Amino acid sequence: MKVLIVYYSMYGHIYQLAQAIENGVRQVKGVDVNLRRVPETLPDAVLEKMGAIETQKLQSQVPICSVDELGEADAVIFGTPTRFGNMCGQMRQFLDGTGKLWMSGALVGKVGSVFTSSNTQHGGQESTILSFHTTLLHHGMVIVGLPYAFQGQMTMDEITGCSPYGASTIAGGDGSRVPSENELAGARFQGEHVAKIAKKLSA
Numbered sequence: 454m455k456v457l458i459v460y461y462s463m464y465g466h467i468y469q470l471a472q473a474i475e476n477g478v479r480q481v482k483g484v485d486v487n488l489r490r491v492p493e494t495l496p497d498a499v500l501e502k503m504g505a506i507e508t509q510k511l512q513s514q515v516p517i518c519s520v521d522e523l524g525e526a527d528a529v530i531f532g533t534p535t536r537f538g539n540m541c542g543q544m545r546q547f548l549d550g551t552g553k554l555w556m557s558g559a560l561v562g563k564v565g566s567v568f569t570s571s572n573t574q575h576g577g578q579e580s581t582i583l584s585f586h587t588t589l590l591h592h593g594m595v596i597v598g599l600p601y602a603f604q605g606q607m608t609m610d611e612i613t614g615c616s617p618y619g620a621s622t623i624a625g626g627d628g629s630r631v632p633s634e635n636e637l638a639g640a641r642f643q644g645e646h647v648a649k650i651a652k653k654l655s656a
């Protein structure tokens with residue numbers, strides 16, 4: 454049983470959620486988990502102007518994902534920052550290279566799940582996850598979100614990410630907010646939940 458977490462993170466928020474998701478997957482016995490990044494599409498000069506060089510360096514030990522690795526996994530959990538209410542271009546580019554998996558039906562019946570991050574509370578987290586699901590459905594994947602069994606998504610005590618669609622964090626207008634304990638708990642829950650369902654599906 455293999456769970457693949459594949460993500461893009463410019464400033465590290467999605468990376469932190471991805472690590473929490475990985476910890477959640479590890480709670481399920483007999484499941485292997487791999488963490489992968491999608492390839493960068495922006496030149497270093499642009500990343501520098503965007504102030505993203507340091508956070509890219511921090512992730513340099515995370516291997517780049519190959520399309521074939523998607524086909525080898527039993528479940529794939531995708532992480533993307535919001536870009537105008539959609540997935541980021543780096544993730545789109547990677548997914549647009551999965552035509553051969555679509556042709557062979559390599560992902561049909563496998564679990565697909567999505568998590569995200571945005572700067573603002575209502576900046577498009579839900580539209581990002583739901584529009585991402587369209588691609589997963591074209592691949593025949595079985596969509597898994599973050600059920601209300603993770604009750605932290607209902608809290609009114611603090612501003613928080615996470616919804617029935619998937620774990621999320623709010624980076625703040627200037628990107629300085631870090632994922633809260635509640636958001637990290639949601640990410641761990643999603644990882645464990647996906648791994649348990651994938652295990653049942655492959656039984």
Ligand SMILES: Cc1cc2nc3c(=O)[nH]c(=O)nc-3n(C[C@H](O)[C@H](O)[C@H](O)COP(=O)(O)O)c2cc1C
Pocket residue numbers: 461462463464465466467468534535536537538539570571572573574575576577624628
């Ligand atoms: C081109 C671009 C578009 C963005 N669009 C949105 C948006 O629609 N809503 C929002 O709240 N944040 C938006 N952001 C902010 C990113 O979502 C934010 O930087 C990201 O969630 C941080 O995650 P990361 O640290 O993993 O990169 C945008 C950022 C860029 C560069």
